Amino acid sequence: xxxxxxxxxxxNEVSEHTVEIITNSGEGAQKCAQIxxxxxxxxxxxxxxxxxxPAEIEPPHHTVxxxxxxxxxxxxxxxTNWGDQSKLAIAFNDQVLLSRHRLDSLRDDCIILLEAAWxxxxxxxxxxxxxxxxxxxSSKNYRFILVPYEEEALKIVDNPNHGKNxxxxxxxxxxxxxxxxxxxxxxxxxxRFKPAKVTEKNIQLVxxxxxxxxENLDFRYHIKxxxxxxxxxxxxxxxxxxxxxxxxxxxxCAMYPITPATSVSHELAEVIENYGGIVxxxxxxxxxxxxxxxxxxxxxxxxxVTSGPGMALKTEFLALAIMVEVPLVVLDVQRGGPSTGLPTxxxxxxxxxxxxxxxxxxxxxxxxxxxxxxxxxAMVTARRIAETFRMVVIVLTDANLATGVQQFTRPELDxxxxxxxxxxxxxxxxxxxxxxxxxxxxxxxxxxxxxxGQHTVTGLAHDQESLVSxxxxxxxxxxxxxxxxxAVFQSTxxxxxxxxxxxxxxxxxxxxxxxxxxxxxxxxxxxxxxKVSTCxxxxxxxxxxxxxxxxxxxxxxxxxxxxxxxxxGDPYINEDSRRFGQLAWLLRAHTLVDVDxxxxxxxxxxxxxxIYDNIMAKLDPTEKGVAA
Amino acid sequence: xxxxxxxxxxxxxxxxxxxxxxxxxxRPGKWCAxxxxxxxxxxxxxxxxKEQLQPDRTVFVSGIGCSSRFPxxxxxxxxxxxxxxxxxxxTGVKLARPELDxxxxxxxGxxxxxxxxxxxxxxxxxxxxxxxxxxxxxYGLTKNQTSPTTPQGHKSMTSPRxxxxxxxxxxxxxxxxxxxxxxxxxxxxxxxxxxATLQAAYDHPGFSFIRILQRCPKFTPDVFQEKxxxxxxxxxxxxxxxxxxxxxxxxxxxxxxxxxxxxDDARALAQRRDMLRLGVFYRNDSLPVYEDVRAVPKVSAEExxxxxxxxxxxxAV
Numbered sequence: 042x043x044x045x046x047x048x049x050x051x052x053n054e055v056s057e058h059t060v061e062i063i064t065n066s067g068e069g070a071q072k073c074a075q076i077x078x079x080x081x082x083x084x085x086x087x088x089x090x091x092x093x094x095p096a097e098i099e100p101p102h103h104t105v106x107x108x109x110x111x112x113x114x115x116x117x118x119x120x121t122n123w124g125d126q127s128k129l130a131i132a133f134n135d136q137v138l139l140s141r142h143r144l145d146s147l148r149d150d151c152i153i154l155l156e157a158a159w160x161x162x163x164x165x166x167x168x169x170x171x172x173x174x175x176x177x178x179s180s181k182n183y184r185f186i187l188v189p190y191e192e193e194a195l196k197i198v199d200n201p202n203h204g205k206n207x208x209x210x211x212x213x214x215x216x217x218x219x220x221x222x223x224x225x226x227x228x229x230x231x232x233r234f235k236p237a238k239v240t241e242k243n244i245q246l247v248x249x250x251x252x253x254x255x256e257n258l259d260f261r262y263h264i265k266x267x268x269x270x271x272x273x274x275x276x277x278x279x280x281x282x283x284x285x286x287x288x289x290x291x292x293x294c295a296m297y298p299i300t301p302a303t304s305v306s307h308e309l310a311e312v313i314e315n316y317g318g319i320v321x322x323x324x325x326x327x328x329x330x331x332x333x334x335x336x337x338x339x340x341x342x343x344x345x346v347t348s349g350p351g352m353a354l355k356t357e358f359l360a361l362a363i364m365v366e367v368p369l370v371v372l373d374v375q376r377g378g379p380s381t382g383l384p385t386x387x388x389x390x391x392x393x394x395x396x397x398x399x400x401x402x403x404x405x406x407x408x409x410x411x412x413x414x415x416x417x418x419a420m421v422t423a424r425r426i427a428e429t430f431r432m433v434v435i436v437l438t439d440a441n442l443a444t445g446v447q448q449f450t451r452p453e454l455d456x457x458x459x460x461x462x463x464x465x466x467x468x469x470x471x472x473x474x475x476x477x478x479x480x481x482x483x484x485x486x487x488x489x490x491x492x493x494g495q496h497t498v499t500g501l502a503h504d505q506e507s508l509v510s511x512x513x514x515x516x517x518x519x520x521x522x523x524x525x526x527x528a529v530f531q532s533t534x535x536x537x538x539x540x541x542x543x544x545x546x547x548x549x550x551x552x553x554x555x556x557x558x559x560x561x562x563x564x565x566x567x568x569x570x571x572k573v574s575t576c577x578x579x580x581x582x583x584x585x586x587x588x589x590x591x592x593x594x595x596x597x598x599x600x601x602x603x604x605x606x607x608x609x610g611d612p613y614i615n616e617d618s619r620r621f622g623q624l625a626w627l628l629r630a631h632t633l634v635d636v637d638x639x640x641x642x643x644x645x646x647x648x649x650x651x652i653y654d655n656i657m658a659k660l661d662p663t664e665k666g667v668a669a
Numbered sequence: 670x671x672x673x674x675x676x677x678x679x680x681x682x683x684x685x686x687x688x689x690x691x692x693x694x695x696r697p698g699k700w701c702a703x704x705x706x707x708x709x710x711x712x713x714x715x716x717x718x719k720e721q722l723q724p725d726r727t728v729f730v731s732g733i734g735c736s737s738r739f740p741x742x743x744x745x746x747x748x749x750x751x752x753x754x755x756x757x758x759x760t761g762v763k764l765a766r767p768e769l770d771x772x773x774x775x776x777x778g779x780x781x782x783x784x785x786x787x788x789x790x791x792x793x794x795x796x797x798x799x800x801x802x803x804x805x806x807x808y809g810l811t812k813n814q815t816s817p818t819t820p821q822g823h824k825s826m827t828s829p830r831x832x833x834x835x836x837x838x839x840x841x842x843x844x845x846x847x848x849x850x851x852x853x854x855x856x857x858x859x860x861x862x863x864x865a866t867l868q869a870a871y872d873h874p875g876f877s878f879i880r881i882l883q884r885c886p887k888f889t890p891d892v893f894q895e896k897x898x899x900x901x902x903x904x905x906x907x908x909x910x911x912x913x914x915x916x917x918x919x920x921x922x923x924x925x926x927x928x929x930x931x932x933d934d935a936r937a938l939a940q941r942r943d944m945l946r947l948g949v950f951y952r953n954d955s956l957p958v959y960e961d962v963r964a965v966p967k968v969s970a971e972e973x974x975x976x977x978x979x980x981x982x983x984x985a986v
Contacts, residue, residue, distance in 0.1 A: 082986045274984035287977055290970070293764060315976055317968040321764060324790035328757040331750075331787075335761020338748060339728065339769065343761070361751050448986045454977055459970035489746040489762070489769055495724045497695075497740045497747025509741065 052261045057087075057116025060213065061127040061146065062206075063137045065102040066095055066109035069206030073131075074111030075446075076227040077213055081113070082275040082448045083223050085266030087120035088113065089557070090446040091646065093141075094385040103167070105140040112146075117265045120447070121412070121557025125650045127151060129216070131209045133190060135159055135174040142178050144645075149182050152260075154212060156205075157187035186258070188212065193253060197245050207243045211250015217262050221251070272451040278416040278442030278554075281449075282372055283308035285420030286344050288452065290460035291370065292318030293343040295332035297325055300384040301440040302348045302374035326351040330358035330371075338367045338498070339489050341460045342427050344420075346372045349391050350381065352398065359433055360399040363523065365498040366475065366484070368427035368434075370420065375439040377644050386644035387440040389553055390604040392623040395435045396582045404524045405433040407582035409553035414449035415579070416442055421458050428460075430526045431486055437581075439603070441554045441646040468494035474507035475522070482525035527583045534580055536587030541567060541574030544594035547660055549575040550636070551601045552624050555647055559601055562652035566660075573656055581627065589632040599637040599659055600625040601652055606640040688721060690714040695744040705857030705883030706736050709803055712864040713743065713772070716871060727770045730759040732784060734776035735810050736803035736883070745772075753784030756791035756800070760959070763796040767960040771798040778808045778816040781839055785817075792846040794959040795876045799867065802839060802878065803857075805885035806892045813888040820892060839880050840939040840950060844932070850875035850956040852935065853912070853949040856882040858897050862905070862947055865912045869949055875958050882945075896945050906938065906948025929953075 060077070064070040071092065078090045093110040100107045114124045126148040132138035132155045141147055159171045175185075194204035207228075214224055225244050232239045276284075283305045286294065294313065296306045310320040323329035326347055333343040347355065352373050362369045375391045377383025395407045406426050410419040416438055423434040468487055474496040476484045487494040496507045502519060504510040539548075540560055551559045556577040563575040574595070578585055592598045602622040607614045621629065625638035639655040641647060693714045700706045717727065727745040731737035733752035740747025746769075750758050759773045780788050780802045791800075807825060808814040814827040817837035824831050843852045851873045855866040863881065870877030884893055896902045904923040907913040911929040918924070923944060927934060929952035939950055968976070 079986075273986040274981050275986050276984045280984070284977065284980065287973070287980075290973070293761070295761065312980060314965045315968070316973050317965055319764070319963050319965060321760075321963070323757065324786055327754065328760075328787055328790065331754045331757025332761035332764065334750075335730070335748070335758035335763075336765035337761070338758070339762040340765030343765070357751050358754065365748075451981055451985070454974045456970045456974050459973055461970065489728050489766065490726055492725045495695075495727075495744060495746045497729070497743075497749055499741070499747075499749040500751055501749070 050259055050261060052263055054263050054265075056118070056264065057114065057120065057124075058129065058217070058262055058264060059112060059114040059124050059127045061093075061110060061112050061130040061141060062209065063093070063108060063110040063130060063141055064133040064206070065107045065137060066097075067099045068109070068133055068202050070110040072231060073206040073210045074113055076224060076231065077210055077219070078111075078113050078115070078446055079227050079275060080214075080219050080223045081115040081217075082273070084220055085268045086115045086264060087118050088115045088275070088446065088448060089120040089123055090114070091123045091441070092444040094444070103134050103136050105136050105143070108137040108140045110137070115264065117267060122561060122649065123445070123558075123646050124561075125648050130154065131213070132156065133205060135171045139174045139177065142181070147181070147183065150184065151181070152184045152186065154186050154188045154209075156191060157189045158191050160187060188253070193249055194246060197249060198242055204242070204246050207246035208250040208253070211247040211252075212254045212258070214247060215251045215254035216258065216260070217264065221247070273448045274451045275446060275448035276413065277304075277444055277446045278410075278413045278438050279304040279374065279444070280308050281413050281416035282420055282436070282438065285417035286370075287313060287316050287318070288417070288454055288458055289421040289424035290341065290458060291344045291420070291424060292316070292341050293321065293333065293336040294318070294346060295321040295323050295329040295336070295343065296346045297323050297329045297351060299326070299348045299351045301376055301443045302346050302351070302372065304443065305346045305372060305374065326354035327358060330355040334358060334362050334367055334369055337362070337369050338365070340463050342368045342370060342424050344370045344372065346374070348374050348376045349378045352391055352394065356398050359405070360401060360403045361500045362433050363399070363403040363405055364500050366431035366486070366523070367498070368431055368486070370423045370427050371433065371435045372420070373435060373437050374443045375437055377642065383644045385440060387554070387603055387646055388642050388644070389437075389439060389555070389602050390623065390642070391437060392552070392581060392604070393626065395437060396627075402520055402524065404527045405435060405582065406430070406527070406530060406580070407435045407437060408580050409437040409578070410442065411553060411556040411577050411579060412449070413442055413445060413447045417452055424460070426530065429483075430530055431484065432526060432530075437553060439554050463488055463490075465490045467492040473505040474498065475503070475505045475519075477505060477518075477522040481529045482522035483529070531583035531586055534583070534585050536591060537576040537578055537585045539574050539576050539591065542572065543574070545572030545574050546595065547571075547573045547597045547599060547656065548592065548595040549573060549599055549601055549652075549656060550578065550624065550628065551575065552578040552581060555601060555603065558647045558649045559652055561649035562656060565649065565653045566656050571656075571660060573660070578624070581624070584627065584631055588628065589634065592632055592634045592636070597637065597659065598628070598634055599639060599656075600628065601647065601655070602638065602640040603642055603647060604640050605642050606638050688718055688724075690718040693717040693724065693744045695742055698742045699738065700735060701886055703884065703886035704735070705805065705881070705885070706739070706803060708857035708860055708863060709736070709774075709801060709881055709883065710739070710742060712860060712867050715864055716867045717745075719868070720871065722770050726768070727772070728759075728762055729772045729774065730755045730762065731774045732776075732779040733810070734779045734808070735805075736774050736776045736801075737779060739774040753779050753782070754787060755779065756784065756787040759798055760791060760794060760796050763798060763960050764963065767797070767964070771796075773798055773800045775800070775802050776809070777802065777804040777806060777818040777839070781817045781837055781842070788843075789846055792843055792876055792878060793848045795848050795850050795956055796959040797874055798876060799870045800876060800878050801867075802880050803883040804839065804880050805883045805889055806836070807885055807888045809885050809888055823889070823892065825888070838939065841936070843878050844936050844939055844951055848956055849878070849951065850953050851877040851949070852951045853878070854880045854882070855947050856893070856896075857884060858893070859917070859947065861914045861916055862912065865914045866949065869912050869952070873952055874954055875956060902945060904944040904946050906946055906950065908949065910952060911949030
């Protein structure tokens, strides 16, 4: 029998690989990718997955705008970002594949396992589209392999859309020599609420895929996995944030549905009631903030979860919380803006509005987790800051962290993170509602139910007794005390860690989710001998201390951000008119250093190679010459 | 019993201390002379004294407007927030602390205009609180602008040639909301009725919405004047499950027995324009109360950590 098994099979040893699963939405790419990613993680590989999501639920199929799918980058070491381009693709039709080609997402030598049905379809229109797509993609050296996904799936299930994905999973399992027993367990878990035969059928499909690959594919990839010592868990950033909120003892999450933040509340809604808490789905974003503030005011620190447009609606309430010094945690899973913008796509454009988005001076803490693991821990930290400083804490994640899946060290939970019963002890004689320590601005929160503590908080200017006061000195004292808390909090922070040398030709500064891609890019430049370092900020308000000093040791400082900035050299763009990226703005104002920026808002995570290219372009040409 | 409830037992009020109505006045209200808000304040103080509510376990929440200054003048915890948004804050308080007594004061602009969305939904949540909508048919604090309840044709700074539209009827709107459980109307110039309505609202387990017709001596001195002077233009809705004040029988000849459980009659009466009706239009004590249906057992910190550790198994690699 002539099978691939008895031809020469080329086994390629690689340290990492990137796979795309590209389908119409509704064809099960997510499940396939989820199981594949989980399996890689469980086998000891580093994994990062990214969702490709259309904004609509099920857009018209077989078009370049219907693309739904996943990118899975996995390797021997920890993987911190989605990398540059995909090396292998599973594609259920030519049009969704074409959309990825047009985005330059596929490497020149990408292996593409394309559905075979379209090549010979009797539908003339579809065949014409197919021919044109193949013609367009012929500019690249892709290796096309036609796979009868649908035909094979139909042998096992009636509806191929409920089977092709698992058949494809089987093919991937064979190519990358994945452990079938882990896959089987994953399938059983995913379909645990369905009849047992659903699991059986799906496993049957996977096995059919494996058999097909054994017969037909002449290549395999071997990616070494290093078993890790510590226990790990794998999840996306929204799941991490949700569980972090529970670990932090928060018992009320008030929210209104908004992409890409909603899945945080899905996760919470699923489990929080086992922890004495609830998710309150409010009538709108404003009410969600109000309910959270009311709950925080009367009890434990509460949470509201949203994205950019929701943040805009909540602004008045956030200022109120700041004014009355009610602690509150706000999670903003940033998406592309302005306005409705790119609902499912990543951007880092809420930084300045999160810090300054209120009329009047409304100081608050703004922090941005850099990894999925930090999404978990940030919630614990945020809650503690909120409570200690009677402060609004805004946690900025983004669509990249929200839907990216990565494994990380299983957190060691601390019972002290949980909030104990709220203070209901009698208020000591003479204690004022805003008994600001004149040095620090800190004061003890008086919570309803505390005997002899009754007072009325107000968004109007007030004195230490919480009485409405329009007196100039009283207003200025309140302003000063609310602001002082930020300085006190900053005094507890350490300067940011530098990745690379402490001095050099360029310091790349990022914030939040871009860390993995920036570090990859900087390491690439460093490997070539360039004196480039990077630091990734977590605290944006207040900024981490010591920045000016750090910046002074580099010839050039440049931010890398996923937001808009003018490109020097464009029409009308000059030193006078140029608008900078949001972190660059902040750093320029804060340090008086001539911080440059490279920003991009493509609606997708940054690629290490793009960051690398821009580092090289911005490095002093003479320095580049030396390195070359 | 939850650990919280146990800790509160230690703090049971001292029964020997009897609070008088005046003990609930933190400071005198700074409203204009002749403002109907004073009447509401007096009725509230009477109710608090009658129920002997503990000032430190009572919370008054308000938005922005003349009537929203209420919490500043009551001896209780208070939350004077932002325009139109008292109800979400009050809902949050109730969710976090169901054992606290919560009162809300709003004006007509606050509730039926900028806060209209919250009003509809808070009615449906049916959290247990007394909600007083002090309706003077005008924006007072911002000095004389048309509100949704301003009578058609009434002149204001924003409608110098008279309000263009028919007024919104808050009773009809509230009675149209699913899960509405208590809807009443009373007037600041009938103190006995105002107090009795407040009492019924307090006794009702759920969201008790009271529209209090409130005179504004500055900007709408005339809108209720006819009714103030001629009680025959007013019909009292009376019922043992609603409000029935015997002392008012002499003054108010027009009385109608209305069973507050009858929603169809309530809606029909709210719609009629022949007379001004005061009383409980609708009251149903058996509808689901939000903080009850969302109540979850308390879990100790240690148990939470144990459960979360178990939760991690779902994600274990």
